[in-house]
Every structure is written in C-alpha cells, then in structure tokens.
Amino acid sequence: MKIGICETILVLNPTAQVSCSDDDVNRIEWLDNTPVISNDIILAKQTELQTAEDNRIEQEIANKQSALNKLKALGLNDAEINSIIG
Numbered sequence: 001m002k003i004g005i006c007e008t009i010l011v012l013n014p015t016a017q018v019s020c021s022d023d024d025v026n027r028i029e030w031l032d033n034t035p036v037i038s039n040d041i042i043l044a045k046q047t048e049l050q051t052a053e054d055n056r057i058e059q060e061i062a063n064k065q066s067a068l069n070k071l072k073a074l075g076l077n078d079a080e081i082n083s084i085i086g
Helices: 005-012 039-073 078-085
Strands: 018-020 028-030
Touching: 005 018, 005 039, 039 078
Parallel strands: none
Antiparallel strands: 018 028
C-alpha cells in the first residue's frame, strides 16, 4: 500500500484540514487555519511510514510462508492446507 501525502499529514497532525492534489507536496492546500508543515518534514515522515508499511507486509508474507512450511513438515499436503486457510 502506498502511503499518501494527506495520510502522512494526518499522522503528523490528526486535526489538519488539507486538500491534496496528485499526491504532490507542492500542491497541498492548507484549510481552516491549519498550521503549515514543511515539505521536508512531510516527505521524511512519508518515507518513514512507507518503510514501516513495507516491512509489515514483508513480515506478513514471511509469517505465512513459515506457517505453510510448518504445516507441510507436519505432513499436510497442499489441498489440506488450502482447506484450512481458504
């Protein structure tokens, strides 16, 4: 999942009122007197959030593969495993 600019701003300021165009930090419209957050801070936080999301997804895939390997080591075949996990 791609972490967007507006999503990043809301992590930095959950009460922010903004409009984001084309997911471009240079096209943010700050609304209702929301304090402006610098582009550098937004982009750094976006990178941090994206790295965390990518790592979470990779870990989820690794966990699933580990579980499948353990089920196979117990003697289950692919059809049996698929009936369990759907």
